[in-house]
Amino acid sequence: MRQIENFIAGEFVASASGKRFDKHSPLDNRIICSVSEAGRGEVDAAVRAARSALQGEWGGLTTEQRIELLYGVANEITRRFDDFVEAEMSDTGQPEHVMKHVFIPRGAANFKVFADVIKNVASESFQMDTPDGRGALNYSIRRPKGVIGVVCPWNAPFMLMTWKVGPALACGNTVVVKPSEESPQTAALLGEVMNAVGIPKGVYNVVHGFGPDSAGEFVTRHPQVDAITFTGETRTGTAIMKAASEGMRDVSFELGGKNAGIVFADADFEAAVESFSRSVFLNTGQVCLGTERVYVERPIFERFVQALKVKAEAVKYGRPDDHQANYGPLISQEHKQKVLSYYRKAVEEGATLVTGGGVPQMPGELAEGAWVQPTIWTGLPETAAVVQEEIFGPCCHISPFDSEDEVVEKANATDYGLSTTIWTSNLARAHRMAGRIDVGITWINSWFLRDLRTPFGGSKQSGIGREGGVHSLEFYTETRNVCVKL
Numbered sequence: 001m002r003q004i005e006n007f008i009a010g011e012f013v014a015s016a017s018g019k020r021f022d023k024h025s026p027l028d029n030r031i032i033c034s035v036s037e038a039g040r041g042e043v044d045a046a047v048r049a050a051r052s053a054l055q056g057e058w059g060g061l062t063t064e065q066r067i068e069l070l071y072g073v074a075n076e077i078t079r080r081f082d083d084f085v086e087a088e089m090s091d092t093g094q095p096e097h098v099m100k101h102v103f104i105p106r107g108a109a110n111f112k113v114f115a116d117v118i119k120n121v122a123s124e125s126f127q128m129d130t131p132d133g134r135g136a137l138n139y140s141i142r143r144p145k146g147v148i149g150v151v152c153p154w155n156a157p158f159m160l161m162t163w164k165v166g167p168a169l170a171c172g173n174t175v176v177v178k179p180s181e182e183s184p185q186t187a188a189l190l191g192e193v194m195n196a197v198g199i200p201k202g203v204y205n206v207v208h209g210f211g212p213d214s215a216g217e218f219v220t221r222h223p224q225v226d227a228i229t230f231t232g233e234t235r236t237g238t239a240i241m242k243a244a245s246e247g248m249r250d251v252s253f254e255l256g257g258k259n260a261g262i263v264f265a266d267a268d269f270e271a272a273v274e275s276f277s278r279s280v281f282l283n284t285g286q287v288c289l290g291t292e293r294v295y296v297e298r299p300i301f302e303r304f305v306q307a308l309k310v311k312a313e314a315v316k317y318g319r320p321d322d323h324q325a326n327y328g329p330l331i332s333q334e335h336k337q338k339v340l341s342y343y344r345k346a347v348e349e350g351a352t353l354v355t356g357g358g359v360p361q362m363p364g365e366l367a368e369g370a371w372v373q374p375t376i377w378t379g380l381p382e383t384a385a386v387v388q389e390e391i392f393g394p395c396c397h398i399s400p401f402d403s404e405d406e407v408v409e410k411a412n413a414t415d416y417g418l419s420t421t422i423w424t425s426n427l428a429r430a431h432r433m434a435g436r437i438d439v440g441i442t443w444i445n446s447w448f449l450r451d452l453r454t455p456f457g458g459s460k461q462s463g464i465g466r467e468g469g470v471h472s473l474e475f476y477t478e479t480r481n482v483c484v485k486l
């Protein structure tokens, strides 16, 4: 069993209280890590280390020196690629190929991409007229915001954490990271990388624990944390926003979704089915951008339902390193119970169960894991709980539609507004619809294609702010104006 400690001022430290918690494997519920739970004292030490790094060596580096170090971090992650893949597989139970091809390479890329952004970004300037005719020149400068509290989820832990730590450090901030209690390992490994590369002590700190009355709340309530970036559930975002209001701290939020996918009869049918088999079932449905509501134009409705059913029934359950397998468990027993409660609710609400709806028979010790079947329902009204609430599991409800106006109205009839995927060969219609659906990200004839220079975030209750490319600078820097009278 691994021992995971907090990482404060460049040292791995257990909490003074001796409090620890167990991390269980999603595969078979075995205890795989004993994790030190940070108390107020450890969180305070981490925040103080982060602040003194700002005022010390880190704050004194040139942009060029910082960029060099961040390239070093990316290269060291790549050198220790197998360790990161193994740690992330162990925490999440998800297939090795997803770790190798998406989650870990993206984690390394997050340091390079934002180092490049900082290198290339221009500042704004305005010349203005003045009554004496001599004029004035305004220009903006960017300064780091300070100590950033980074609170992360478990669903793609390393990729989502570095998506915040990369730009935060590129902009010259320091961070105190609170990883999810379900995925402590890669955040700890990144501490080793920071030390190996020579990132000054206190720039990157990690405190482990839970949310309320634990490390999450202690970080977000700490008065010396200057701003908070959070990815997770909308309800948690509400609690963090209240904490951030003390001291007027800025927030950047990437929250939940209940994303609609729309398929018109003129779409490339096979490509659409293939894409929905990913957007509904990838990562066992634990993708914030995934599709839980599918709307299919009536002439192809039955055919589409049957085709997606075939895909759902073809998933291969197995351990991450089983190369025949492409489908893992949910993250935890607790999440399994939540997803299964929605599986029951769908039936109670009168859904037609197309496939799944339960727990698969797993061999041997895997029977103790957090496995659930990929599930499809039809026949529910738009008001049903499983059509309105984020389940975050491998499931979707499919309904037919007859017109563009009708499907736009349905897609928008939710408190969330994260992403949508629209399938049609009529590009005029696709562009028109992209402007009408209230989400941060619209994919047309695709899903999950991400250019890291583009703005990423949610509308309505799916988020506040945009991160990605230069958009990340809005949150991770303070822009100041300098006005020079000529």
Ligand code: NAD
Pocket (backbone or CB within 6 Å): 151, 152, 153, 154, 155, 160, 178, 179, 180, 181, 209, 210, 211, 212, 215, 216, 217, 220, 231, 232, 233, 234, 236, 237, 239, 240, 253, 254, 255, 256, 257, 287, 288, 390, 392, 418, 458, 462, 463
């Ligand atoms: P969660 O909100 O339960 O937990 C996220 C983090 O917040 C964890 O580290 C947790 O310990 C911490 N936390 C919980 N309560 C807290 C509190 N009161 N104060 C401070 N910290 C607290 O979310 P999760 O279950 O880990 O992740 C799944 C959710 O994340 C889903 O809703 C999903 O849609 C969302 N998500 C969104 C995006 C996006 O980009 N919009 C990406 C991934 C996941």
